[in-house]
Amino acid sequence: MSDRLSHLERLEAESMHIIREVAAECRNPVMLYSIGKDSSVMLHLARKAFHPAPPPFPLMHIDTTWKFREMIAFRDRMAKEAGMRLIVHTNQEGVKAGMNPFDHGPNYTRVMKTEALKQALDLHRFDAAFGGARRDEEKSRAKERIFSFRSTTHVWDPKNQRPELWSLYNTRVHDGESMRVFPISNWTELDIWAYILREQIPIVPLYYAAERPIVERNGQLIMVDDDRLPLNGETPELRLVRFRTLGCYPLTGAIESNATSLEAIVAEMIAARTSERGGRLIDKEASASMEKKKREGYF
């Protein structure tokens, strides 16, 4: 046997090291769990890092109340299997104000995701939160540290980041300040799929092609997951589709596909040459919008 690690093994080891470091050095960490494939890989790595014990921190899901139903069912099952406490947080003020993705556009994301996340972090006084972001996703992410320091108001300052040398992470924060930690920073989308394949990691069934009720809007295929989606005279059609990314169902476009196995998904992904976040309406705004959102405290 050669003593040289493969690419995936090296990524895996690095991520496990990061996760353990947070558990050992931070006072009250939490793992943000968004139920997507990146979260699934991150959760898998956390379980591997502490086996045979369960990971020594809770999972937290920021629920906008507009997630696919299958996501919620999957979330509850995975938390149970992992033996981890699950915290679900919803911005109740947003709910009372009737926030929804149709009438409130970018405000909806700010209130139900960014504000909700900040609320939850403050409420539980977490000093570190794992997130499943990758550097290859988006240009501003490429510059973010693995341990990303946030001020007491959760703000990210791209010009004032701590240098990260070797695999030595400085986790120290003052009271009220916190860290966002991205253990899969160095993974690419391809790595994620190859690893899911290799480790047979369970993912939400929505990633696999199936017949689903669909309406077409602005070229996006939107699934009618419940009767809250206003139909302006449209009739949902059953179409063979799957999702490349998962978010709030009214904001997440499906793609037509007949990939019903992991192998088929990966093959399809390689063939389709459109970048991943294209499926999310949220990113159709200005090109530097992600950086702005991140400065406000979005992941």
Next chain:
Amino acid sequence: MNKEAFSLEAVTAAANADTLRLLTCGSVDDGKSTLIGRLLYDSHLLMEDQIEDLKSDSVRHGTTGDEIDFALLVDGLEAEREQGITIDVAYRFFATPKRRFIVADTPGHVQYTRNMATGASTADLAILLVDASKGLLTQTRRHAMIVSLLGIRNVVLAVNKMDLVGFEEAPFRAIEAEFAALAARLSIESVTAIPISARAGDNVSMRSQRTPYYSGPFLLEHLEKVVPEGTAASGPFRMPVQWVCRPNADFRGFAGPILSGRASRVARILIGSEERQSAFAGQSAMLTLADEVDVSRGDLLAASDARPQLSDQFAADLVWMDAEPMLPGRQYLLKSMTRTVPVQVTELKYRSEVDTLERNAAKVLELNEIGFVNISAAAPVAFDPYAENRDTGGFILIDRFSNQTVAAGMIRYALRRASNIHWQALSVDRAARARLKNQKPCVLWFTGLSGSGKSTVANLVEKRLFASGRHTTILDGDNVRHGLNRDLGFTDADRVENIRRVAEAAKLMTDAGLIVLVSFISPFRSEREMARGLMPEGEFIEIFVDAPLSVVEARDPKGLYARARSGEIRNFTGVSSPYEPPIEPDIHLRTDAAEPEALTEQVIAYLEKTGRLAGD
């Protein structure tokens, strides 16, 4: 690269391929972004919508006319796009069927040292860009020096913009030769010089027809073939303990990254739920040991026949990364592997000039400066010299107050205690102790009649100082008389001795770095002057807590004046013993005319005005 590279088989194969981490460095405009952009483009890793974005961006922001401007692919943040410069380290990814690449992209301007050192710390190979039409620049020397300092053994000298010199051999060879001389001086072992044009693609991802004199590999070919030099795999076993896993009484696992060598003679080896026969460098493992030994986070598990060094004194190279300069004698936290210990730099032996490679004497290290230092740690640190193992020999320094990462360090060797003579030179004196507390010690001497309000004001002042992070203590007449001065009465002789002892005690406490608040009637001028004389100039602050006798007698909180008047207490100051008011007190507080809070403010204002509260 071709489309077959992206078959399912190729993906699974690529997942089993290995990784090369590389660093790119060059001065502004050498074409670094263009080169990286081209590598991404040529490896077909871009998605269609990214290519569309790139084309529209090229028209809007590009510098290449109608051609695609590859540099736009990698210029990340809004601010720097506007300024047209790269401001930080960014990480990029590309792949070929043979290998996956992680590129640390670092800028070539002012913050270069800090950013380059960061990128270099994890790189297996460095690409140094040089503009063929300009030749080696000062910056090239800086980059080469940092590459060498951070221990990167493989260097590619990419001589770019060959199109500008007509792809001629002579300029290429001249740059190659000049760099070879520099590399030799810096002990860089392996240099591969390649003539390229990042913009036109010559010798980047395929062989150029325009450089017939060059028979070496093209850039990507070299990157795919180069064997990352590392002693990690062949070195002795090293695993710092990150986490002790105790899910139940039967299992006690030690989790950590294997930084070198191979684990095999332990009880059990787990990677996740998989039981392994052995684990090797690069893996994150969980081990259980056959013996019950006391092991916890921060400890290093090591091969018993090739032990690491263990020392609390060592010599190291430092790259300073903080705006606050490095001061010898100040305390920092050192994090090495999983261990964090307080340390001090006991001596700055020299500063290396990055531009000239000269070594000069220096008192401090400023941001982006590099120095060679001796370090003394509060507890022993296990390590291997950085030249042998980057992971067990590298450390960071953290500022205890700002929590910033202020330096990257590379350990060269342990110092034997006896041989570290400079430790004695930097004796722990009054100034050193004060510096550690980041304050200026002094005595605040409150004098005044019984009941004038000395203790009240002194207590409030202390609270204020304490709240702003000062280290203080109070010596109060009543308390000291119950302990240290229990044997003294109220005769004039005893009063003098009482003050002498208190003054000496206060002085010892300022030597320890404290701000000392003395609250004593201290009625005689000469004793107060004696106390002042014990202290260095400006460190004795006399505070006259003044209220007329009639007022304090009316207050009489402890009923002492009444007892003195009735003759029950003898030698009572103001009644049956004199009080000599200060003639020129540093601070004069009129407690009959203002509230204690306002008087406290008056004291604090004085301390601020005279600079007593400034840090160092």
